[in-house]
Amino acid sequence: xxxxRNISIDFLGKKSITYIxxxxxxxxxxxxxFTNKPRWGIDFTGGSLIHMEFKTPPDIxxxxxxxxxxxxxxxxxxxxxxxxxxxxxxxxxYENTLDEVKTALSEKLxxxxxxxxxxxxxxPAVGGMLREKAxxxxxxxxxxxxxxxxxxxxxxxxxIAAVVALLHDVIITFxxxxxxxxxxxxxVIAALLTLAGYSINDTIVVYDRIRENLKTxxxxxxxxxxxxxxxxxxxxxxITSGTTLMVVIALFLKGGEVLHGFSLTLLIGxxxxxxxxxxxxSPLVYLWKNKK
Amino acid sequence: xxxxxxxKITITxxxxxxxxxxxxxxxxxxxxxxxxxxxxxxxxxxVIEKILKLGLDLQGGMRLRLEVELDKIPEDMEANEAMNRxxxxxxxxxxxxxxxxxxxxxxxxxxxxxxxxxVSDAGRALDLIxxxxxxxxxxxxxxxxxxxxxxxxxxxxxxGRESGKKYLVKKEAELTGAALDNAEVKVxxxxxxxxxxxxxxxxxxxxxxxxxxxxxxxxxAIVLDDIVQSAPNIKERIPNGQGIIExxxxxxxxxxxxxxxxxxxxxAPVKIIEKRVVGPKLGRDSINSGIKAMTxxxxxxxxxxxxxYxxxxIIAVVALLLNIIILFGAMAYFHFTLTLPGIAGIxxxxxxxxxxxxxxxxxxxxxxxxxxxxxxAIDAGYKxxxxxxxxxxxxxxxxxxxxxxxxxxxxxxxxVTLFIGILASMFxxxxxxxxxxxxxxxERQIKELSI
Numbered sequence: 001x002x003x004x005r006n007i008s009i010d011f012l013g014k015k016s017i018t019y020i021x022x023x024x025x026x027x028x029x030x031x032x033x034f035t036n037k038p039r040w041g042i043d044f045t046g047g048s049l050i051h052m053e054f055k056t057p058p059d060i061x062x063x064x065x066x067x068x069x070x071x072x073x074x075x076x077x078x079x080x081x082x083x084x085x086x087x088x089x090x091x092x093x094y095e096n097t098l099d100e101v102k103t104a105l106s107e108k109l110x111x112x113x114x115x116x117x118x119x120x121x122x123x124p125a126v127g128g129m130l131r132e133k134a135x136x137x138x139x140x141x142x143x144x145x146x147x148x149x150x151x152x153x154x155x156x157x158x159x160i161a162a163v164v165a166l167l168h169d170v171i172i173t174f175x176x177x178x179x180x181x182x183x184x185x186x187x188v189i190a191a192l193l194t195l196a197g198y199s200i201n202d203t204i205v206v207y208d209r210i211r212e213n214l215k216t217x218x219x220x221x222x223x224x225x226x227x228x229x230x231x232x233x234x235x236x237x238x239i240t241s242g243t244t245l246m247v248v249i250a251l252f253l254k255g256g257e258v259l260h261g262f263s264l265t266l267l268i269g270x271x272x273x274x275x276x277x278x279x280x281x282s283p284l285v286y287l288w289k290n291k292k
Numbered sequence: 293x294x295x296x297x298x299x300k301i302t303i304t305x306x307x308x309x310x311x312x313x314x315x316x317x318x319x320x321x322x323x324x325x326x327x328x329x330x331x332x333x334x335x336x337x338x339v340i341e342k343i344l345k346l347g348l349d350l351q352g353g354m355r356l357r358l359e360v361e362l363d364k365i366p367e368d369m370e371a372n373e374a375m376n377r378x379x380x381x382x383x384x385x386x387x388x389x390x391x392x393x394x395x396x397x398x399x400x401x402x403x404x405x406x407x408x409x410x411v412s413d414a415g416r417a418l419d420l421i422x423x424x425x426x427x428x429x430x431x432x433x434x435x436x437x438x439x440x441x442x443x444x445x446x447x448x449x450x451x452g453r454e455s456g457k458k459y460l461v462k463k464e465a466e467l468t469g470a471a472l473d474n475a476e477v478k479v480x481x482x483x484x485x486x487x488x489x490x491x492x493x494x495x496x497x498x499x500x501x502x503x504x505x506x507x508x509x510x511x512x513a514i515v516l517d518d519i520v521q522s523a524p525n526i527k528e529r530i531p532n533g534q535g536i537i538e539x540x541x542x543x544x545x546x547x548x549x550x551x552x553x554x555x556x557x558x559x560a561p562v563k564i565i566e567k568r569v570v571g572p573k574l575g576r577d578s579i580n581s582g583i584k585a586m587t588x589x590x591x592x593x594x595x596x597x598x599x600x601y602x603x604x605x606i607i608a609v610v611a612l613l614l615n616i617i618i619l620f621g622a623m624a625y626f627h628f629t630l631t632l633p634g635i636a637g638i639x640x641x642x643x644x645x646x647x648x649x650x651x652x653x654x655x656x657x658x659x660x661x662x663x664x665x666x667x668x669a670i671d672a673g674y675k676x677x678x679x680x681x682x683x684x685x686x687x688x689x690x691x692x693x694x695x696x697x698x699x700x701x702x703x704x705x706x707x708v709t710l711f712i713g714i715l716a717s718m719f720x721x722x723x724x725x726x727x728x729x730x731x732x733x734x735e736r737q738i739k740e741l742s743i
Binding site: 006051053098115116117118119120121122123125126130133134136137140141144145148149152186187189190193194196197198200201202204205208209212232233235236239240242243244245246247248250251253254255256258259262263266 | 349357359414563564565566567568569570571573574577578581582584585586588589592593596597600632633635636639640642643644646647650651654658661676679680683684685686687688689690691692693694695697698699700702703706707710
């Protein structure tokens with residue numbers, strides 16, 4: 001079987017279209033993130049999370065009413081595909097949320113028994129520490145990746161272009177997550193960081209090919225070399241993204257509720273990462289080198 | 293077959309054999325019944341040290357982060373000493389509570405991490421660990437005071453365990469829980485209820501004798517964490533240092549109180565600043581859905597690789613399966629814990645690991661298209677793809693490394709599987725798959741490569 005072999009699509013020629021498209025999407029993602037504030041999970045804000053399963057699917061509006069009348073304010077109630085399962089998040093820092101929820105429900109929802117599947121309580125000091133660690137992980141990983149790529153390709157522009165593509169992927173993915181109102185917790189951050197590694201991985205394969213073609217086809221203009229390199233690596237790019245997507249979809253559909261946010265983040269990110277390594281990363285290098 | 297190939301075969305066989313060897317105890321363990329496991333745990337069988345452990349999110353259990361309130365430690369105690377003492381006492385309490393393989397560790401300046409696998413009765417465990425359990429014996433004043441009056445110099449007002457009841461007691465304790473030698477649950481009293489009977493150490497018993505002798509017909513309050521449990525009248529001097537604490541106990545709360553009294557009081561109150569409890573049902577569900585997702589993902593990938601790369605695809609499939617075995621083997625050997633995000637990492641690796649093979653196979657195809665023979669094309673393809681594979685994977689390794697450095701708990705588990713999985717995928721693609729190709733092409737001349 002062969003597909004996407006011996007093709008020559010003019011990817012570079014379409015760069016103005018894809019750039020305008022990407023700029024619009026990146027800007028909208030930033031706007032969404034600022035207007036539709038990220039829903040930080042209690043990992044970062046502190047608070048309580050109660051994951052519970054009822055005997056029969058509960059009425060969310062009724063649950064909300066019970067919580068409000070019992071002094072449990074600002075509870076976020078999340079439903080799942082399994083309608084008996086509900087996740088309650090309260091972003092307030094006190095230790096007794098679980099007891100209060102239990103009492104309120106056993107008093108006012110007597111005919112529907114429930115079981116606590118998972119319960120988390122995170123104080124503000126711990127939330128602050130986790131937030132700090134997540135930010136540090138991001139910053140250190142970013143710089144380490146830039147330095148590595150710049151060193152391997154003996155020039156800052158390769159590293160910078162790869163990181164611009166990476167930022168592009170992370171910003172858009174984050175924007176879409178916020179647009180969907182997904183809760184950003186530790187696993188989601190882990191997924192975003194994995195994505196950073198993945199996005200660069202894709203980009204480097206194309207860069208490696210450009211570097212090689214610069215040696216073997218040194219007479220050709222840069223425009224042609226970059227286009228040729230993207231085309232030559234296209235089948236690999238698509239296959240690897242495809243196999244990774246296959247497993248991520250399996251994880252998303254069958255991996256259980258706890259990992260939903262994590263797998264959704266990867267799902268979105270891999271699609272965008274694949275797009276950017278074809279349409280953004282290499283054309284950026286061309287733009288820069290062509291100017292000089 | 294040349295020397296290099298023989299070497300590669302040897303290395304491959306050794307790595308795979310070691311992985312299987314490291315995995316064997318886990319395989320044995322997880323196929324045992326619950327009773328057998330319990331038996332082995334009781335005799336602390338060495339096999340427990342060798343198995344791949346499941347995180348709290350998979351087996352159920354409780355993880356706590358406690359803050360020791362260092363501003364409330366006794367004046368003559370240093371912060372470091374107080375932390376070590378708190379750690380020791382919590383360890384004692386947990387040991388007596390009977391949890392298998394707990395983890396209790398100091399973190400930073402004033403934090404303590406407690407992990408209790410399999411514990412789902414969070415309330416009870418919290419009471420047991422979080423209670424300061426400072427037991428004090430304080431003399432009750434003969435004076436009575438009005439509602440809003442302040443306590444006189446040297447005295448303080450304490451709440452009783454019955455709501456609304458107040459006691460005026462001497463501020464300075466006559467004796468503290470440190471005097472206790474033993475404490476146990478006895479059923480007795482007027483209502484045949486559980487209560488705690490204690491015995492004091494010899495020197496304290498002597499002191500207790502003197503105190504009771506001097507204060508016959510006065511009341512002595514038994515105070516636990518600033519709540520007066522009871523305040524019996526001293527009828528006569530008590531020579532043997534024995535006494536009873538009465539309270540509104542159930543058998544279980546009495547048992548737990550006896551534990552904390554035996555283990556001793558914490559040097560300062562602790563505050564629970566993080567608590568994560570996963571029930572056993574969710575843990576089981578997570579494992580099941582993880583295995584399901586992994587199986588489906590794996591089958592997808594295997595079918596795709598064979599359909600697309602034909603016989604060469606089978607080589608990639610062998611490499612992938614070995615990759616998974618090596619990943620689990622390494623996890624067991626390094627005593628890493630498998631968490632739910634860790635399972636997600638493995639699933640992700642199944643999809644990403646074939647990348648190295650895809651890179652190589654695509655290169656080989658290109659070389660064949662240029663008109664090279666399979667033998668030459670394989671060597672050239674490998675040569676060209678190897679640097680790309682290294683370059684591309686190192687960035688993922690960097691991301692995984694920082695995730696491990698800054699991640700906590702389950703997320704660390706993800707970083708670990710990602711890191712080991714990528715390393716293993718490079719090994720299986722560059723060494724193992726190449727060895728298989730070499731073995732096939734060295735035995736006979738192959739005119740056409742199935743790729």
